[in-house]
Amino acid sequence: MSLTLEQIPIHGITIADIQKIVSDTIKECRAIAKILYLDVNYLYSFDIADLYYIYKFTDMIREDSKLAEDWLRYLEIWYSGQSVNLFGVEIKPLQITRTFDRVPNEFMEMVAQIFVGQGPRSFDAMKFHAVGDGATVGATPSPADTTLQHEVDRIDVTLEAGGGGITRRGSTFFCIGNHDTFMESATITETGIFDRDVPNAGAEGEPIIDDRMGDHSIFPSAVDHNKGQNAIGSTTVIFQCSS
Numbered sequence: 001m002s003l004t005l006e007q008i009p010i011h012g013i014t015i016a017d018i019q020k021i022v023s024d025t026i027k028e029c030r031a032i033a034k035i036l037y038l039d040v041n042y043l044y045s046f047d048i049a050d051l052y053y054i055y056k057f058t059d060m061i062r063e064d065s066k067l068a069e070d071w072l073r074y075l076e077i078w079y080s081g082q083s084v085n086l087f088g089v090e091i092k093p094l095q096i097t098r099t100f101d102r103v104p105n106e107f108m109e110m111v112a113q114i115f116v117g118q119g120p121r122s123f124d125a126m127k128f129h130a131v132g133d134g135a136t137v138g139a140t141p142s143p144a145d146t147t148l149q150h151e152v153d154r155i156d157v158t159l160e161a162g163g164g165g166i167t168r169r170g171s172t173f174f175c176i177g178n179h180d181t182f183m184e185s186a187t188i189t190e191t192g193i194f195d196r197d198v199p200n201a202g203a204e205g206e207p208i209i210d211d212r213m214g215d216h217s218i219f220p221s222a223v224d225h226n227k228g229q230n231a232i233g234s235t236t237v238i239f240q241c242s243s
Contacts, residue, residue: 045223215236
């Protein structure tokens with residue numbers, strides 16, 4: 001199995017790593033699916049002086065999904081420690097980290113339900129991106145996860161200019177979440193994507209709102225956010241792989 005998108009390689013992942021993810025996914029599936037979902041996640045921070053260019057480019061992806069491939073290429077360049085020229089300016093994140101894992105059972109169960117005619121005909125968009133500081137750096141998220149360990153901020157990536165966006169290229173899904181520079185200061189260690197704008201909770205006397213998690217990632221290193229001084233961002237790329 002080779003994970004590439006239009007000849008964009010994902011560096012630093014071995015065949016053995018991929019095989020372990022696939023084997024673990026098969027073991028955890030409650031139904032025998034024909035598709036496996038693997039994801040790569042990037043977590044990064046940018047200086048506020050670079051945000052105009054980052055936001056401008058990620059807004060363009062909303063209009064042209066082909067640019068998602070360029071964004072993935074830029075993320076890999078940044079992850080390798082190099083800079084990228086955006087609109088004539090050399091840009092490099094303050095910090096960047098990456099993790100490679102699989103989507104949680106909650107997402108795969110939704111797919112399995114559709115396969116047997118038990119679920120909705122379509123999903124609500126996984127357009128809500130969350131960051132958190134509760135996970136231990138380097139830990140492995142459980143396939144049973146439905147929430148972040150401690151959520152700090154959640155945004156609708158499609159709502160505002162500069163917020164990021166969701167798109168797809170072929171069978172590959174992208175969620176880009178650009179969190180506001182005035183988000184509360186935190187040391188971010190985990191991210192997630194959801195189909196609702198609030199966590200699974202309800203006020204007294206009100207019904208519980210069930211959000212569904214499409215991805216949970218815990219990173220090998222933390223990324224620091226200082227309110228008003230930099231901005232946290234994250235990108236989730238989910239590959240659909242035939243099993």
